[in-house]
Amino acid sequence: MPPSRDRPARVLGPVEAFAWPDGARAAVSLTYDDAIASQLDNAVPALARYGLHATFFLTGHADALRASPESYRALVSAGHELGAHTMDHPCARSFSWVKPGFALEDYDSTRMEADLRENRQELQALAQPAPFSFAYPCGATWIGAAHASYVPLVKELFIAARGSNSRVCDPYQDSLFEVPSVPGNLSGSELTAWVERALLVGGWVVFTFHGVAGDYLTVNADAHEALLGYLAEHRASIWTERFGAVARYVAAKRGR
Numbered sequence: 483m484p485p486s487r488d489r490p491a492r493v494l495g496p497v498e499a500f501a502w503p504d505g506a507r508a509a510v511s512l513t514y515d516d517a518i519a520s521q522l523d524n525a526v527p528a529l530a531r532y533g534l535h536a537t538f539f540l541t542g543h544a545d546a547l548r549a550s551p552e553s554y555r556a557l558v559s560a561g562h563e564l565g566a567h568t569m570d571h572p573c574a575r576s577f578s579w580v581k582p583g584f585a586l587e588d589y590d591s592t593r594m595e596a597d598l599r600e601n602r603q604e605l606q607a608l609a610q611p612a613p614f615s616f617a618y619p620c621g622a623t624w625i626g627a628a629h630a631s632y633v634p635l636v637k638e639l640f641i642a643a644r645g646s647n648s649r650v651c652d653p654y655q656d657s658l659f660e661v662p663s664v665p666g667n668l669s670g671s672e673l674t675a676w677v678e679r680a681l682l683v684g685g686w687v688v689f690t691f692h693g694v695a696g697d698y699l700t701v702n703a704d705a706h707e708a709l710l711g712y713l714a715e716h717r718a719s720i721w722t723e724r725f726g727a728v729a730r731y732v733a734a735k736r737g738r
Contacts, residue, residue, distance in 0.1 A: 499684040500653045501735065506721035508680035509653075509728050510713060511688045512536040513644060513663070515567060515617060517544035520696030522553050526560075528694075528707060532714040535561045537725040539617040539644070542569035542604050554608050563724035564610040565617060566601040566640065573620035589625040594632050598639050613641040615726035617690075621646020623660065633659055642729030650676070650685035653732045661729065666691035666701045670708025673701075677712060681719065686728060 502509055512529070514521045517540045529536055538557060540547055547554060558564060575585035589597075598616070605614055616636055623645065625632050636643050637659055645660035656662060664676050666689045673689065680687040689709070693700035713722045721728075 502684075502721050503731070504721070505718070507684060507719045508677070509686040509721045509723060510677055510680065511686070511723060511725040511728050512691070512710075513565075513617065513688060513725055514538045514691045514694070516541045516571065516692060517547040517554070517567075518693060518697045519546045520693045520700075521691070522546065522550070523694075524696065524703060525691065525694040525706065526557065526562075528703075528710055529562075530560070532710040534710055534713060534722050535563070535724050537563040537565050537615065539565040539567035539615075540601070540604070540608075541567045541571045541619075542601050551608060558609045558611075563615065563726050564605050564608055565615040565725065566598065566605060567617050568619055569597050569601055569604075571619045572625075574622060577620070586622055586625050587627050591625070591630070591632065591635060594625050595635055595639075598635065602639060613726070613730075614639070615642050615644070615729060616640040617644040618646070618660075621663075641726060642733075644688055644690070644725060646690070650680045650683060650687050653684075653686050653735070658729050658733060661686075661688055661725075663688040663690045665689075665699070666706075667693075667699045668701065668705065670705040673705060673709040674712045677709075677716075677720065686732070688725060 514525055514536060570584050572584050572586045572589055573580050575587050602614055623631055623633050642658040644663050647662040648664050649662045651662045664687060676687050691701055692698055694706055695703040713720055
């Protein structure tokens, strides 16, 4: 749930506001996970209506991607970003839907590196220009029974990575390899409230969507449309941009 508007805004970093492009007061990235059909059917046309670009984090063996790779090449041509989300979406064994042999506990660094490199090759085949961005499946940054971090591996292979800590990103302080993100299966008013919080503190809010008017972890069409309409209406104050582009901008402003 979004933070209460009655709560005072946390000051981000130094006293001066972060310098977003063209005088914007906040940044927003719309991200869509898992390469599922309702995103192609419903999210992509809605984004086009409002002239907005997004990042699609692709699970390499997803059915929709295997059935229609040309649809994802078209996303790149339309100005969207394709990012990596592993080939088989490993999550903790405690989730009942995780296939045997594909839990995070089943991975070691060698297996995860091979997975991520294959995922990157797939992005290249789909005409996504490097450098590439990444999103951790289920927001988990660990592998193996000992829960060893694979963040160092992600840093070798990607420019930035989206995590799952549900808050506005502090562009001065937060790691670009565990960027906080907000779940997208909320009401329209809840989604726009998160953007208003980002405006108050001069931060970057990253939304994580799965199903759009279909599939799972679904945001309904009206709520999704309300957010896109709000972002389009407030272009002068909100920089709505692809995840990788915002991460590169923040890194450059930090002097990296």
